[in-house]
Amino acid sequence: MSHGLRIAFFGSSLVSAYWNGAATYYRGLIRALHARGHRVTFYEPDAYGRQEHRDLQDPDWARVVVYSNDRGSLDECLDDAFGADVVVKASGVGTFDAYLEARVLELRRSGTQVVFWDVDAPATLERVAKDAHDLFRPLIPRYDGILTYGGGAPVVNAYRELGAKQCVPIYNALDPDTHHPVAPEQRFAGDLAFLGNRLPDREARVEAFFLKAAEALPRSRMLLGGSGWEDRVVPANVVRLGHVYTQDHNALNCSARAVLNIHRDSMARFGFSPATRVFEAAGAGACLITDAFEGVEQFLEPGREVLVARSGEEVAEHVARLTPEDARRLGQAALRRVLAKHTYAHRAVEVEAALGYRAGGRA
Incomplete structure (x- = not known):
C-alpha cells in the first residue's frame, strides 16, 4: 500500500x-x-x-x-x-x-x-x-x-x-495471533467456564444462565472468572477465579469442557452483537454455549458450531449431555468458521x- x-x-x-x-x-x-x-x-x-x-x-x-x-x-x-x-x-x-x-x-x-x-x-x-x-x-x-x-x-x-x-x-x-488453541491447564479444568466482569446490566443474566445451571448440576465444577464477584453468594460447586488476564484466556477456553457466553441486557435486546468472548472462545477451538440472541446464525451455526440456550435450565441440559467428543467437534467447527469469515x-x-x-x- x-x-x-x-x-x-x-x-x-x-x-x-x-x-x-x-x-x-x-x-x-x-x-x-x-x-x-x-x-x-x-x-x-x-x-x-x-x-x-x-x-x-x-x-x-x-x-x-x-x-x-x-x-x-x-x-x-x-x-x-x-x-x-x-x-x-x-x-x-x-x-x-x-x-x-x-x-x-x-x-x-x-x-x-x-x-x-x-x-x-x-x-x-x-x-x-x-x-x-x-x-x-x-x-x-x-x-x-x-x-x-x-x-x-x-x-x-x-x-x-x-x-x-x-x-x-x-x-x-478473532485475532488468531492472540486467541488460538493451547494445551489445557489443570487449574482451569471444569465442566463450564464463564468469564465476565460483574456489571449491573449483566448480573441478573449471569444469575439466570450460569448460577442457575450450577445449582442444577451440583456435581459439576463451574468456573467463574472476572472482577467484582468476590462478595457474591454462589453455589458450592462454583470456583471464583477473579480477574483472568488476557494471556490466560486461551488456557481457560481450552481447559473447560464448555465455555458460556452471556450478553448484557442491552446487547441481548438489540441482537446482532456477539461479544468478544464468542470469537475468543471459538478461536481457541472451545465448545461454546451462548445465551440466545437475534442474528446468532450470521456468525455461527446453532447445533453445529455453537450451542444456544434460552435459560439456565437449557445451559444445564447442554452441559449434562455434552460428551468430550461432542465438545471437541463443536469447537473445531467453530474454529474453522471464524478463521474463514470472522x-x-x-x-x-x-x-x-x-x-x-x-x-x-x-x-
Whole structure:
C-alpha cells in the first residue's frame, strides 16, 4: 500500500484489559489496520487503575499516548491529533466523554474525517432515547459516520433516525495471533467456564444462565472468572477465579469442557452483537454455549458450531449431555468458521470501505 491513513483514536485503553472489555476489540482491529499500511495513534487516559494492570507493552503496531486525567493533558492530545486523516472518538473512554465528543468535531476539515465509534451502541441509544437533552444527541448528525461494535439493522436504523450520515456495524472478530488453541491447564479444568466482569446490566443474566445451571448440576465444577464477584453468594460447586488476564484466556477456553457466553441486557435486546468472548472462545477451538440472541446464525451455526440456550435450565441440559467428543467437534467447527469469515483482517477491510478508503488513494 503506497500511503495508508493516519488515524487518531481516542479510546478507553489499548494496553490494559482491566475493567475494559473493549481492549481485545481495539487490539485486533488496530493491529489489522496497521498490517494494511495505516498508522494509528491511540490516546488513552490514566484512569481506573488500568496502567497499574497493563497486560500489553507499547506495541509496534500503534503509537500509544497515555494522558493525565485532566483537561489540559487531553487538550494537548487533541492538538497532537490535528491533521490526522481520520479522528475517532470511541464511546466509553471513561473520562471527559461529553467534552471529547464535542471537541473532536473541531478537528474536522478538508481531508479529515471525524468518526464516532460506538463500542456499546445499545446502551448509547437507550440513554439518548430516554433523555431528550442528552448532550451527544445533537452531535450525531455532525459526525462523518458512526461505526458500531454490533447491533445489526436495529442499531443502524436507530442511528439513522437520529440523523447519522451513515452507520456501519464493525463486528467483533478473532485475532488468531492472540486467541488460538493451547494445551489445557489443570487449574482451569471444569465442566463450564464463564468469564465476565460483574456489571449491573449483566448480573441478573449471569444469575439466570450460569448460577442457575450450577445449582442444577451440583456435581459439576463451574468456573467463574472476572472482577467484582468476590462478595457474591454462589453455589458450592462454583470456583471464583477473579480477574483472568488476557494471556490466560486461551488456557481457560481450552481447559473447560464448555465455555458460556452471556450478553448484557442491552446487547441481548438489540441482537446482532456477539461479544468478544464468542470469537475468543471459538478461536481457541472451545465448545461454546451462548445465551440466545437475534442474528446468532450470521456468525455461527446453532447445533453445529455453537450451542444456544434460552435459560439456565437449557445451559444445564447442554452441559449434562455434552460428551468430550461432542465438545471437541463443536469447537473445531467453530474454529474453522471464524478463521474463514470472522478475523480482524476481514474487519479491517470493512473499516476501509466504511471510510471510503481505496489503496493508493484517499477517501
